[in-house]
């Protein structure tokens with residue numbers, strides 16, 4: 001087993017790191033305070049190919065594998081979790097669903113502008129009464145001449161206000177639950193779409209989260225993604241991808257918290273010496289450092305499974321579940337190292353603390369990841385558990 005990165009992987013990591021340090025770090029605080037997505041930064045990131053990183057070159061992307069893609073998410077997550085998630089939703093959920101099951105015509109039409117960052121993607125699944133239970137959708141797509149008529153409300157749509165395209169899930173056979181869901185590629189300028197105000201949130205204030213309303217929207221048949229009632233397989237595969245990506249964002253966020261805590265502890269003096277000399281502080285640092293390395297191992301393993309075309313559902317859930325906790329614990333412990341300064345908005349650790357909390361919810365909650373992990377254990381005993 002070789003843990004070394006190849007020359008090409010090292011080159012990609014250095015490119016991502018360099019961009020994040022030079023471009024993202026300087027706008028992250030402003031993004032949080034202004035509560036607006038950093039669109040100028042997105043243009044620069046797009047010019048580097050970040051919005052099309054895993055999209056194949058023949059559709060205008062860079063075509064990188066999972067391992068370097070997780071390193072991109074990690075480096076973005078180190079400096080701005082909102083920006084990292086913006087790119088993750090666009091790429092892992094929206095664009096890669098089209099890549100996964102789209103027709104050649106759909107791929108040719110949507111992937112090049114998505115890869116260049118000219119068209120931002122969103123993924124509209126969650127509804128007011130359908131969160132973890134994503135099979136119980138109330139948004140209906142009714143079959144009409146030449147296509148479908150879409151009616152319903154989608155909540156928590158990340159990138160909702162900046163998206164050029166939505167991948168939308170609707171019931172085409174409501175009584176069949178998850179076997180009656182169909183996906184559609186919906187252009188943002190389709191008649192009948194209303195994008196609500198940005199949600200006020202505890203953190204991730206640069207992530208453009210909206211409620212989106214669909215009122216009698218006509219969607220041509222050519223924009224149905226995959227077969228009728230074949231939306232569930234798109235959702236499950238999209239979840240595998242976003243979970244692995246969010247685990248990598250969590251890794252970056254945890255590393256950032258650790259670096260902030262270590263720097264602070266090396267400078268702050270109490271009782272005549274740097275607090276780094278106090279064992280209580282060293283313990284916090286050591287605990288987070290161990291968690292970070294364990295998480296990196298889980299991500300590398302899941303990325304290896306994905307790159308070698310093996311099933312990575314369980315590995316992604318494990319990494320996502322562990323990663324969200326590592327990111328939260330890291331921010332919490334390193335905030336403690338900062339003492340009162342950590343509670344001040346002037347210090348970056350306070351933003352990290354607020355931002356990482358959402359990682360235990362989006363992409364599937366902690367509880368749903370536990371279910372997926374436990375499902376594998378019970379399967380070995382011949383027991384099929386339900387959420």
Ligand SMILES: Cc1cc2nc3c(=O)[nH]c(=O)nc-3n(C[C@H](O)[C@H](O)[C@H](O)COP(=O)(O)OP(=O)(O)OC[C@H]3O[C@@H](n4cnc5c(N)ncnc54)[C@H](O)[C@@H]3O)c2cc1C
Nearest residue numbers: 123124125126131132156157158358361362363365367387
């Ligand atoms: C920052 C952010 C961004 C998001 N972006 C998007 C997006 O781009 N697109 C999108 O479609 N959605 C998005 N979401 C929505 C997200 O996917 C949902 O919030 C999530 O799936 C949970 O659904 P819910 O909030 O309705 O909670 P619920 O499903 O109502 O859950 C409430 C609580 O009950 C628990 N629970 C529910 N069912 C079970 C069960 N069977 N067993 C044990 N516990 C259970 C949950 O784990 C949770 O603790 C986003 C959410 C956030 C916070």
